[in-house]
Amino acid sequence: MKKAKKEKVKKLKNKGIFSNIIFSMKQINKVDKWYVPLLFVLEILRIPQVFLFPYILTVIVDGIERGKDARDVILKAMLVTLICFIVRVLQMLVESNIDTYRKEKVIVSLQKKFYRNSLKIDYEKFESSETQDAFEKAKRALYQNGGMLTIVRSTAEFIGKIFSLAIAATIIIYINLWLGVIIFGLAIIKFFLNKYARKKEQTEYRDKLPNINRRISYTDNISRNLSIGKDLRIYKMDKFINKERDRTYTNFFGILKPYLIRETTVGSFINILEAIDLLAIYGFLIYAVLTKGMLIATFVYMLAAVREFAWSLDVMVLSSGDFMSCSYIIKDYREFYEMNVFEKKETSDHPSNKVEIEFKNVFYSYENQEGYALNDVSFKIKAGEKIALVGLNGAGKTTLVKLLCGFYKPTKGEILINGVNINQFSRKTFQELIAPVFQDNVTxxxxxxxxxxxxxxxxxxxxxxxxxxxxxxxxxxxxxxxxxxxxxxxxxxxxxxxxLSGGEVQKLAIARAIYKAAPLVILDEPTAALDAFAEYNLYNNLSEFIGNSTAIYISHRLAVTKICDRVLLLDDGVLIESGSHNELMKKDTEYKKLFNIQAKYYKEGGAL
Structure with a gap:
């Protein structure tokens, strides 16, 4: 049978831009209560500067045109300049506070929370490529450029530009209503062009990046990975790695090229529309000066006001694009947390100083696997019993260990520890009950x-x-x-x-299990990196150090079986034999055949 375990992403309906803005503000507010309010204060401080700075020049030009007293003109200009200076200093202080401290604090805190939560992802589900891709897409919401910080900052800028727009619009109506209509109409066209570009960016570029980025990261990092550095050089694996890197970058440029062409095309159209904006602004104002007697001072101020009107609309159009891009990213982030990939919180603690184990008709199948990796496995292990779980490579030994450690859930059947189904165990229980040594030892x-x-x-x-x-x-x-x-x-x-050497790392991993002194010790191929002499000494000593703890030794090398109370022999996912070493050696068993073959090699000076 085929097992489909893929965790489908739960699409968030009715979670649009506004919902994602509120969500982002709440997430940031949990980290820093002042970050969002200060962004709005920053935009409020920018509004008066837009109109006060050009007003200084207007005061001076108007004084010259009308022949006003120089002292009055200078005092008035200095007063406006002082106000501008004070507002500008306040703006710089707020902006510095946001950018030099608070922004980094928010980014680091959000990333720290995200990566801590990633450790709570169910191990079995985290292995799937779909979860990996969803993880990569969700991670983008935490970047400085894009995601939650950008959408909140764009919101503050958008609201600030609404006020600037309202002031500038009032001034434009004084000049000519049609000028405002033209500028606004061009802004609508730019909005839809930007919306089209952002939607295509998400569906035809960003959604395809996670898988490619993981491949790029792998091929880039493998070159400096010390653990495989020797193999890379001796086996000339650089050719393979370079080929894979070239293929990955070819795929990347395959989606990058149409994205850049589309961005360039849309950007060119928007630039043309902005040029039309400028022609309309200067045309209407020059016409007003030549035909309606508009003063040069008024022309200067009106030019600044109209430019601000057009600029505010452009910023709002660009912000709408940021809203859409960031909203897609935040939606990915929220959907990731809606996926059924996290460990269940309804589990409970089951501490104990002894461990009895029972597998009851346990089946397990990997994602998209035909058949089962474990097939109807049943056995019991008493508290304090020492078990050797043996079999050839691929027999299902490591799969059984991952099930017992709670990393995987049985496809069918149940696993009991002290009579309790381990699906009810919290992670804390597994951490207290089990001291494992895995095949892939790490420091x-x-x-x-x-x-x-x-x-x-x-x-x-x-x-x-x-x-x-x-x-x-x-x-x-x-x-x-x-x-x-x-x-x-x-x-x-x-x-x-x-x-450390491979053997030293393996010894260190076993030392870790001994130090923990848990009631259940699991040793998966604990002597794979040790020589026969070291293996013999280790097995002679381990029983003493493990003491009354329940112990499971997993190995395809059968020397361990003599120190164990019982032997469980797996073959192609099926438990085919069970008994003590002596019991199995007295019968015509598969275990006896395997043991004699290995014993022959040891006697002849070979090794397995």
Whole structure:
């Protein structure tokens, strides 16, 4: 059967521009209550300057034309200049406060919240390409240019221009009503051109970018990835990477080119309309000077007023484009949070110091998979029991582990821990119950000791860390480091950072599980990077350190089975055999065949 698990994006109906503006204001207000009000104060301070600065020149020209007393003209001009100066200083102070502190605070806070929430996304759903694309699209709402900050700032500018427009319109009517009609009509045409361009930008450019951006980011970052740097150079993978990069950029330019052509074409039409604006403004004003006796001083002021009228309309047209572009982006952001990808909040805590496990007729199928990765698997594990889960590669061992850790949900059947369905468990419960060691062991760019405790140094037990390092035979390695347990496990942040070998990283991951001392320990291929001697020593010691905890060892190497109470053998997603090592070796079992094959290689000096 085919399993379709895609999380469909829930389209937000009746969530238009106004709704997205209010949403953005609320989100920003949670971070900084003064950011939005200050934007409106900023626009209010800009309005009088638009009309006061040209009025200074008008006062001077009018004084010359009418032969007024120079002292009166200078005093009047200085008074207006002083008012302009005060308003301008206030504007600069408000603008500086917004741009140098508050804006960065809002951006960082919104991004921090977004990325923290991303850790709450259900792991299984986060693996899907659809969720990844939705995540990338939602992330754009947090950028400085576009998204929530831009739509709120554009709203403030739009409202400010409405006031400027009203004042300028009153002045224009004094000159000629038809001039206002022409300018307004041209603005309507520019509005629809801009609307068309923004809609096409979203559907034919921005919606196609997330997948391409992820590929570009991957091919760019892989070149400096130290973990695969050796493979890249030895196997000449640069040819493959360059080919993939070229193909990705070809696809990118394939959507970029028509977008730029369309933007250039629409922009050219808008520029032509703006030129017609200027011709109409100068034509009407010059006509008024030549035929109606308009004074030069009046001409100067009227020119400024009419230009402000036209400019305000242009800004409002451009703002409408910003509204549409940002609204599409914010809609993506809101739709992402409407997707059923986040962990359920109705789960509850189920703490315990012992763990009993039961799989009851569990099936699991990956997205778009034919058949099942796990097929009707049932078994029980008693508290404190040590289990070896074995099988060939692809048998379903790691899938079973991810189900047990709560990363995946069974397609059918149920998994019980202490008699409770794990679907009812909160993440906190999983964090307290389970100490896993996964196949793909990782270190984080923080101190070595913190990589074991997974807590800041001040919250860690240093003696326990040292004891765990000794257990894993890492003491001599750590003592050889200048900064000992405080050494940073990355060269990304400091030149003194260190890189551990594959075997050392695996030992560190096991040390992390031992330090945690959880009631359920899961070790997925814990010795894959260790040699046979290290593997033998580790297995001899692990039972003592794990103590009474329930333990599951997952491996395709069967040396682990001798220290376990029972063996579960998986084959192609089906549990085919169960019993102790001795029980299974006394019968003609698949396990016996596999064990003897591996034992033969070890006896002959080989390795698996």
């Amino acid at each position: 984080i760019g923080m101190e070595l000791g913190e990589n074991i405790s997974m807590s800041p140094r001040e919250e860690s037990d240093e003696e326990k860390i040292k004891q765990t390092l000794k257990i894993m035979d890492l003491t001599s390695k750590v003592d050889s480091l200048p900064e000992k347990e405080k050494a940073i496990l990355s060269r990304e942040f400091t030149d003194t950072g260190i890189e």
